[in-house]
Amino acid sequence: MAEKIAVLGAGSWGSVLANMLTENGHNVMLWSRNKGQVEQLNNEHLNPRYMKDFVYSAKLKATTDMKAAVEGANVVLIVIPTKGLREVAKKLNTILTELHQKPLIIHATKGLEQNTYKRPSEMLSEDLSPENRQAIVVLSGPSHAEDVAIKDMTAVTAACEDINSAKQAQKLFSNSYFRVYTNDDVIGAEFGAALKNIIAIGAGAIQGLGYHDNARAALITRGLAEIRRLGVAFGANPMTFIGLSGVGDLVVTATSKNSRNWRAGYQLGQGKKLQDVIANMGMVIEGVYTTKAAYELSRKRQVQMPITEALYHVLYEGEDIKTAISQLMDRDLTSENE
Ligand SMILES: NC(=O)C1=CN([C@@H]2O[C@H](COP(=O)(O)OP(=O)(O)OC[C@H]3O[C@@H](n4cnc5c(N)ncnc54)[C@H](O)[C@@H]3O)[C@@H](O)[C@H]2O)C=CC1
Numbered sequence: 001m002a003e004k005i006a007v008l009g010a011g012s013w014g015s016v017l018a019n020m021l022t023e024n025g026h027n028v029m030l031w032s033r034n035k036g037q038v039e040q041l042n043n044e045h046l047n048p049r050y051m052k053d054f055v056y057s058a059k060l061k062a063t064t065d066m067k068a069a070v071e072g073a074n075v076v077l078i079v080i081p082t083k084g085l086r087e088v089a090k091k092l093n094t095i096l097t098e099l100h101q102k103p104l105i106i107h108a109t110k111g112l113e114q115n116t117y118k119r120p121s122e123m124l125s126e127d128l129s130p131e132n133r134q135a136i137v138v139l140s141g142p143s144h145a146e147d148v149a150i151k152d153m154t155a156v157t158a159a160c161e162d163i164n165s166a167k168q169a170q171k172l173f174s175n176s177y178f179r180v181y182t183n184d185d186v187i188g189a190e191f192g193a194a195l196k197n198i199i200a201i202g203a204g205a206i207q208g209l210g211y212h213d214n215a216r217a218a219l220i221t222r223g224l225a226e227i228r229r230l231g232v233a234f235g236a237n238p239m240t241f242i243g244l245s246g247v248g249d250l251v252v253t254a255t256s257k258n259s260r261n262w263r264a265g266y267q268l269g270q271g272k273k274l275q276d277v278i279a280n281m282g283m284v285i286e287g288v289y290t291t292k293a294a295y296e297l298s299r300k301r302q303v304q305m306p307i308t309e310a311l312y313h314v315l316y317e318g319e320d321i322k323t324a325i326s327q328l329m330d331r332d333l334t335s336e337n338e
């Protein structure tokens with residue numbers, strides 16, 4: 001059944017998901033705060049800053065007016081970086097109150113909030129009143145926008161404690177090249193999504209330094225161990241970390257040149273300065289901020305996250321990457337399952 005869907009956020013992921021939902025037969029309105037971007041999407045069906053050379057469906061409509069995008073929508077998909085999520089959620093809440101609407105909320109944000117360490121669904125449940133929304137579903141998994149745009153085979157997870165809402169999201173997005181599974185473990189899905197970006201920066205950095213396959217495999221595997229450790233400490237199901245939103249997303253992000261986090265790490269490994277890397281990316285590098293949040297959270301909760309800690313020292317205290325790697329390798333020898 002065709003649904004009316006508002007998509008908030010027209011960066012690489014939001015715009016490609018909006019396009020896919022349009023091609024799935026839904027009536028989609030894409031919201032962006034940027035007037036020039038909206039005009040170019042509506043008139044030329046292009047969004048070159050985020051998706052160079054990709055031509056969007058002529059049926060996809062964009063607007064800078066959030067109220068117009070949301071009016072009549074029974075589903076709102078939020079694809080805003082963690083940093084801007086509360087601002088957008090608060091605005092959405094006011095609009096939903098005015099419109100007396102109660103849509104299903106789906107989000108695809110991957111990060112943890114600075115200082116509070118909250119997951120995106122926790123932020124949304126605080127800023128969107130219960131009378132203005134149905135359940136909150138997390139859409140997560142190995143899914144670079146660039147691959148979805150060219151209709152490459154992709155599988156992701158729709159996670160929600162209310163399994164019927166997860167199934168509703170599953171139906172909206174699934175098609176011949178985009179397969180959606182359901183999961184009821186929101187905590188695991190969101191920790192997997194946020195923390196894999198840290199390991200992806202590390203994987204890029206070791207490749208930028210000239211290390212090879214063994215090093216990358218070691219980093220990914222031990223990275224997964226510490227992602228799982230933190231997630232489980234907060235109540236996640238350990239099985240989620242061997243699923244799409246865990247190892248699946250970790251593998252794609254830590255091995256792909258399409259990943260903004262991997263690319264940032266690679267440039268750091270080649271000796272570029274963090275501020276220059278951020279300034280030149282032009283898109284969000286969530287892992288830079290998640291590294292700080294996860295490092296602080298792991299210390300508070302007394303969970304060992306040696307790779308995250310090493311990257312924190314590199315990104316926030318100016319430690320040399322090679323020194324950080326030596327320190328990681330020189331730690332006391334231990335059991336794999338500790
Ligand atoms: N790019 C990808 O392939 C994927 C990205 N994600 C996640 O989706 C989220 C968004 O990522 P991208 O689309 O890649 O980011 P992006 O950097 O390409 O675009 C972000 C968009 O959000 C808008 N925005 C940021 N702050 C805002 C605010 N306060 N108010 C209004 N608009 C605001 C920007 O103007 C921009 O249009 C991130 O959490 C990312 O980790 C998840 C899966 C895949």
Ligand SMILES: O=C(CO)COP(=O)(O)O
Pocket residue numbers: 110141142143144145197200249252253258259260261262284285286
């Ligand atoms: O989450 C992603 C793919 O699943 C996108 O990762 P990047 O933000 O590193 O590009």
